Amino acid sequence: MIARAVAVSFILSAMCAFPQARFDVASIKPSKLTGEGRNRENVTANPGTLTMHNVSLRSALQWAYRMKEYQISGPAWIGDERFDISAKAADPAAEQQLRGMLQNLLSDRFKIALHREKKILPFYALLVAKNGPKLTAGKADGKSVLQPKGMGLAAQDTSLGEVADLLTQIATRLNLPPVIDMTGLRGRFDFTVDGTDLLQSIGAGNTPDPSTIMVGVTEILQEQLGLRAELRKASTDVLIVDRAEKLPTEN
Numbered sequence: 001m002i003a004r005a006v007a008v009s010f011i012l013s014a015m016c017a018f019p020q021a022r023f024d025v026a027s028i029k030p031s032k033l034t035g036e037g038r039n040r041e042n043v044t045a046n047p048g049t050l051t052m053h054n055v056s057l058r059s060a061l062q063w064a065y066r067m068k069e070y071q072i073s074g075p076a077w078i079g080d081e082r083f084d085i086s087a088k089a090a091d092p093a094a095e096q097q098l099r100g101m102l103q104n105l106l107s108d109r110f111k112i113a114l115h116r117e118k119k120i121l122p123f124y125a126l127l128v129a130k131n132g133p134k135l136t137a138g139k140a141d142g143k144s145v146l147q148p149k150g151m152g153l154a155a156q157d158t159s160l161g162e163v164a165d166l167l168t169q170i171a172t173r174l175n176l177p178p179v180i181d182m183t184g185l186r187g188r189f190d191f192t193v194d195g196t197d198l199l200q201s202i203g204a205g206n207t208p209d210p211s212t213i214m215v216g217v218t219e220i221l222q223e224q225l226g227l228r229a230e231l232r233k234a235s236t237d238v239l240i241v242d243r244a245e246k247l248p249t250e251n
Contacts, residue, residue: 023050023101024090028109028248031055031082038082047092050102052085057110057244060085064102065239068168070121070178074114074241081246109248114241121236122177124229126164126221128185134226138188152194159188160227167217167229174210179229193224 031054033040042053043063052060057078062069072078087105089098106112142157146166155163160181167179198216202209221227 021089021093021097021101022104023087026085026087026105026109028083028085028105030247031084033082045095045098047094048089048098050085050087050098052083054082054084056080056082057106057241060102060106061239061241064099064106066099067237067239068165068178069172070168071237072239072241074244077246078241078244083248110244111249112241113243114239117238117240118235119238120233121238122231122233123236124167124171124177124179125182125232126160126167126179127228127230128183129222129226129228132226133183133185134224135185135189135191138190140187142188144188149192150194151196151199152192154192156190157188158190160185170213170217174213176210176214177231183227191225193220195220 033054038054041055041059042051043055043059044051052063055063058069058072058074060083061067061072061078065072085102085105087098087101089101093101138157144158144162145156146158146162147154160183164179164181171178195216198213198220201212201216218229221229
C-alpha cells in the first residue's frame with residue numbers, strides 16, 4: 001500500500017510539473033447559422049488543427065472526452081446553444097492530443113466545473129437475431145454513406161456501431177434509452193430498410209408515440225436486418241456539468 005501511495009504521489013507531482021497541452025491560438029464564437037441548418041454540426045480534425053462548426057457545448061464535450069450524448073448531462077442550454085470553434089496547436093498534434101487541448105480550451109473559455117460519476121442506466125443492446133443477420137458485406141475501408149431511399153434508408157459501407165449511433169439519435173429525440181452495438185459483428189455492411197409500414201402506423205401530421213415507433217423499429221431490425229434490440233441496464237460512466245457560462249470569454 002505504501003509503495004502504491006508513493007507511485008500515485010509521484011504521478012500527480014509529475015502531472016503538476018508540466019503544463020497541460022493547450023492550443024497556440026483558438027477562437028470560440030456563437031454560431032450565426034439559422035434555418036434548416038441550425039442543428040447541423042461539423043467537426044474536422046487534422047494534425048495540429050481543429051475546426052468545429054455549429055456545435056453545441058455538449059457535442060464539443062462529447063468529442064473532447066470521447067463520450068456519447070447520453071453520457072453527458074448539465075444545464076439544458078449546453079445542448080441548445082451553438083458555437084463555432086477554430087483552434088490550432090503550435091506544432092503538429094495527433095487527434096488524442098487535440099482532444100486533451102479541447103478539454104482545456106472549453107474549461108478556460110466556458111469556466112466549466114464538472115465531475116465524473118457512474119450511474120446505472122437503461123439501454124437497448126443491439127444483438128443478432130435468432131436466424132442470423134441479413135446484411136451484405138461492404139468495403140472494409142469504406143466510408144459510411146446513409147441516404148434516403150423511398151420511405152426508407154439505404155446504407156453503404158456502414159458499421160453496426162454507426163447503426164447504433166443513428167438509432168440512439170432517434171431514441172434521444174423520443175426520450176428513450178440509447179442503443180449500443182453488442183452484435184459482435186465487425187466490418188462494414190450494405191443494406192436497405194423500408195419504413196413504409198412504420199410511417200403509415202404513425203400517420204401524417206400526428207405526434208409520434210414513442211412506444212409505437214419503438215415497436216416499428218424493432219420489427220424493421222428483426223425482419224429486414226436480422227437484428228434485435230433488448231432492453232438492459234448497466235453501470236455507465238457519465239460526465240456531469242455542474243456549472244458553465246453561456247457566453248465564452250473573449251478570444
